[in-house]
Each structure stands twice: as structure tokens, then as C-alpha cells.
Amino acid sequence: MADGLYVSMCGAAARAEQLDAVADNLANAQTPGFKPARPAFESFLAASGAPDKVYPAAVAGGFDLSPGLRVRTDRPLDVLPEEGAFLQVRLPDGSTGYTRDGRLQIDASRHLTAAGRPVLDKAGNPIAIPENETPVVDARGDVLVRDLPVGSLALWKLSGPANRVGTALLAPGDGGRADPVAVAVHSGEIETGQALEAAVSLISLQRGFDAAMQAIQTYRRMDDRSTELGRVR
DSSP, X not given: OHHHHHHHHHHHHHHHHHHHHHHHHHHTTTSTTOOOEEEEEEEEEOTTOOTTOEEEEEEEEEEOOSOOEEEEOOOTTBEEEGGGOXXXXXXXXXXXXXXXXXXXXXXXXSBEEETTEEBBBTTSOBOBOOTTOOOEEOXXXXXXXXXXXXXXXXXXXXXXXXXXXXXXXXXXXXXXXEEEOOOOEEETEEEEOOHHHHHHHXXXXXXXXXXXXXXXXXXXXXXXXXXXXXXXX
């Protein structure tokens, strides 16, 4: 019976980790460019080699990189690349990150930013905006001031493992990669997550966690009764 107790405990622990991830997904469902986490699980055989005992555990996490919900804002500097492409930005340590948060801003140094980081052009440089000018972004990702180009958004496709380096920022992980792509860019639109999907997942996982906890209590009662029977004998 102890084996069953440990299996149930492992299941509850795995569900708890999954609940944490989904709760974070739900809390950030309306955050532009946020990509929900998708924990990965693996089953392990018991150390004794017993073929009828399998222990589940959360071993890794990934992200759902598919496009989210499109929201129309009509703000000229809100952009949304097609086909799930990401904007490239410069991180504080000098490395590059990638975001779907297309709410472009102009910082104090007159550089275009996304997710609070400088947006990079196809040459890997920040895009500078002239003083007292307001840029627009065309369907090709070109940044224009008075119909003259001052830069072109670098667009990238992520694949494989990724690491979260900010609320709406990702970077390729071990075995992951970022490849440049040429896709259309929509102005006046942003991307958000699916709150309903996250809420449904949270409810389902909570039920799974409750079931695992009930199994733990059942095995504990069975162990207690076995102990009592042993004392009577």
C-alpha cells in the first residue's frame, strides 16, 4: 500500500506544478504577447523495478507559440506580425530576446521599444526616431517617418525549447532556434491570450489534484487499518 501512497503523492506534486503554470497563464491571459507555459511530464518506473508501479513527475516546461487572440486597437504603433512571428529586442545584458507584444513606444532616447526593450532592425540595430516625429509601420514592417524609411522591423520565427526572459519576452533555450522570416505586419492590432481556455484548464487540473489528494487519504486509511489489524493479531 505504501507504493500506492507514493504514486499518489507524485501525481499530486506533478498536478501542483501544472496548476502553478496554468494559474500564471490565466493571470496573464490579457497581457499582450504573453505565451502560456505548457509543463511536460514523464513517468518513471519504481527503483525496485516493479512493472506495476509508475511514478509521474514534471520534468520540463515549454511554451505554446501559436498565435493568440487578435484585438483591434486602431493605434498606429500597435503592430501584429502574421504567422506567429516575433519582434526582436535588445535585452539589458546585450543579448537578444523575442516578443509578440507589439505595443510599440518611443523611449526617452528616441528609440522604438517593445515590451520595454529597444526594437532591433534587420541589421540588429535599434531603430532611432527623429525628434518631434511620429512613425508609422507599413505592411512590410518598414518604419516610416514622413513616408521615408528609418528602419525595418526584424521578424523571427521561434522553434524548439524556449526560456522566458520577461513577462512577454522569450529567448531560444538549449536546442531552440530563431530564424528570420518575411511576413506581413498588421498595424492597429495586438495579440492577447485565451482567458477562457486557461480557466477551463485550471478547473480540470484542480479536479485532478483533488483526486490525487483523495487517493493519498484513501491509502493512508488503508495503511492505518492494516496497522490496527496487525496489533489485534
